[in-house]
Amino acid sequence: MNTKAPAKTVDVVVVGAGLSGLAAARTLQKAGLDVHVIEAADRVGGRVRSANVAGAHLDLGGTFVGPTQDRIIALSEEVGVKRFATYVEGGNLMHWGGTRRSYRGTIPSIGPIALVDAGRIQSALDKLSRSVPPGRPWDAPNAQELDAQSLGSWMRAHRATASTYEIFAIASRATWGCEPDELSLLHALHYIAMAGGLDLLLDTKNGAQEEHFVEGTHEIAARVAAELGEGRVHLSQPALSIDQTGDVALVRTPDLEFLARRVVIAVPVWMRQRIKVTPSLGPDAVALGQRWPGGVLSKAYAVYDRPFWRDFGLSGQAVSDRGPAVITFDASPEDGSVGVLLGFIGGKQARMWDSLPEDERRLRALNGFAELFGEQARHPRGYLDQRWVTEEWVGGGPCAAPAPGHVLPYAKTLIEPQHLIHWAGTETADQWSGFMDGAVRAGERAAAEVIAAVSNASITDKN
Numbered sequence: 063m064n065t066k067a068p069a070k071t072v073d074v075v076v077v078g079a080g081l082s083g084l085a086a087a088r089t090l091q092k093a094g095l096d097v098h099v100i101e102a103a104d105r106v107g108g109r110v111r112s113a114n115v116a117g118a119h120l121d122l123g124g125t126f127v128g129p130t131q132d133r134i135i136a137l138s139e140e141v142g143v144k145r146f147a148t149y150v151e152g153g154n155l156m157h158w159g160g161t162r163r164s165y166r167g168t169i170p171s172i173g174p175i176a177l178v179d180a181g182r183i184q185s186a187l188d189k190l191s192r193s194v195p196p197g198r199p200w201d202a203p204n205a206q207e208l209d210a211q212s213l214g215s216w217m218r219a220h221r222a223t224a225s226t227y228e229i230f231a232i233a234s235r236a237t238w239g240c241e242p243d244e245l246s247l248l249h250a251l252h253y254i255a256m257a258g259g260l261d262l263l264l265d266t267k268n269g270a271q272e273e274h275f276v277e278g279t280h281e282i283a284a285r286v287a288a289e290l291g292e293g294r295v296h297l298s299q300p301a302l303s304i305d306q307t308g309d310v311a312l313v314r315t316p317d318l319e320f321l322a323r324r325v326v327i328a329v330p331v332w333m334r335q336r337i338k339v340t341p342s343l344g345p346d347a348v349a350l351g352q353r354w355p356g357g358v359l360s361k362a363y364a365v366y367d368r369p370f371w372r373d374f375g376l377s378g379q380a381v382s383d384r385g386p387a388v389i390t391f392d393a394s395p396e397d398g399s400v401g402v403l404l405g406f407i408g409g410k411q412a413r414m415w416d417s418l419p420e421d422e423r424r425l426r427a428l429n430g431f432a433e434l435f436g437e438q439a440r441h442p443r444g445y446l447d448q449r450w451v452t453e454e455w456v457g458g459g460p461c462a463a464p465a466p467g468h469v470l471p472y473a474k475t476l477i478e479p480q481h482l483i484h485w486a487g488t489e490t491a492d493q494w495s496g497f498m499d500g501a502v503r504a505g506e507r508a509a510a511e512v513i514a515a516v517s518n519a520s521i522t523d524k525n
């Protein structure tokens with residue numbers, strides 16, 4: 063017997079309550095539309111998630127923001143979530159080729175010759191990225207040639223030294239959750255262009271890691287969801303199917319049905335294929351969902367009585383060629399009342415480490431912290447890790463990592479509306495795609511599309 067309530071007639075259904083879907087819903091509601099959000103998981107936030115461990119607040123997914131990320135900053139300010147500067151005082155550390163050294167700045171000091179070589183590759187990548195128009199990678203000169211190469215093969219063709227290659231491999235693991243050989247060069251360049259250059263992308267001070275949020279990033283999502291009002295966000299309700307007939311879309315979840323004038327889909331691009339859409343999206347749009355997989359990026363957090371590394375003049379920021387965490391940050395609260403080390407584990411290291419049992423993951427992560435910061439790091443008062451591939455409705459992160467040859471054929475279908483369906487999600491942004499800022503921008507852009515479409519339809523109806 064079918065016990066479902068009768069289909070509810072609404073203006074817009076938003077699929078996915080990550081920052082993108084929530085930003086879309088907020089904009090649509092402010093424009094006076096009747097909006098409902100359906101979310102597959104039992105919580106809002108998607109790739110932003112928080113936890114409290116041993117007195118510390120931890121951001122398990124999206125964490126940092128920086129200059130030019132205006133939309134996430136504006137949204138956080140509107141809902142009253144405050145920011146503070148990431149701790150950067152003192153020396154950074156690197157564990158490289160079996161030895162530990164201190165350095166300042168973003169590129170580790172692996173010796174003068176290696177430093178020059180890393181700078182050369184960075185300049186060349188930055189220069190090439192400026193030839194890729196944000197939001198239109200297909201318009202780049204030589205787009206085909208750029209898409210046919212991987213970031214790794216390009217570095218080899220440009221005779222990057224082994225150290226330079228490894229530095230950019232670490233950046234690739236932490237940025238895209240994949241190895242340089244797994245990523246289309248065109249995608250890497252487009253991503254860099256959308257961030258405004260490698261310095262903005264990789265730096266802490268004056269870059270994307272400059273600040274984090276006092277109450278955590280999840281609080282932004284939670285407050286936007288609360289603002290939407292009681293009964294507007296439906297948890298544990300994955301969109302199963304969307305049937306578009308004439309000017310109405312029937313959206314089905316396990317327990318609910320909606321008849322909507324428009325639908326905004328704000329799920330990770332590789333999750334699109336789990337929703338059955340009729341009429342079919344068409345071969346390229348279907349292939350997009352299959353050929354733009356999520357990367358593999360995990361996090362390990364250790365909580366200490368104090369940020370003890372600061373006593374030794376260290377910032378807590380480190381790079382390691384051994385891992386499992388290849389990059390670390392001091393993620394302590396603003397008042398330093400407890401010490402928090404955050405380690406990023408990505409790409410091939412994450413694939414190996416993610417499959418270990420929890421006690422083994424913890425042991426290896428803390429060994430890595432101890433190699434960098436000394437024996438004290440082996441004994442935290444709390445520990446937590448997060449493996450994003452294991453999240454049923456996110457299944458990877460931080461963003462899409464398409465292989466060589468997989469950008470050009472499908473990129474145009476990323477945001478092309480399909481009859482009554484509009485696309486959001488950070489992967490569809492043309493600035494800071496892959497970041498929380500891109501998620502908010504994409505949600506607001508999709509909402510603007512819907513508002514225009516619905517007002518045009520109303521004018522046509524009246525005539």
Ligand SMILES: Cc1cc2nc3c(=O)[nH]c(=O)nc-3n(C[C@H](O)[C@H](O)[C@H](O)COP(=O)(O)OP(=O)(O)OC[C@H]3O[C@@H](n4cnc5c(N)ncnc54)[C@H](O)[C@@H]3O)c2cc1C
Pocket residue numbers: 077078079080081082083100101102103106107108109110122123124125126127299300301302328329330333336337359360361450455456458459460461486487488489496497498499501
């Ligand atoms: C480890 C890690 C670190 C990161 N660090 C940073 C950082 O420091 N700074 C930064 O700016 N960004 C960072 N990011 C990226 C950032 O978190 C994401 O870009 C952003 O949160 C994506 O938001 P979104 O709304 O586009 O997608 P998501 O957050 O993935 O939201 C999509 C939602 O759709 C839901 N969903 C999926 N399928 C369905 C379905 N069929 N029906 C209904 N709902 C569905 C999912 O459950 C999810 O809630 C990081 C990400 C990770 C994983």
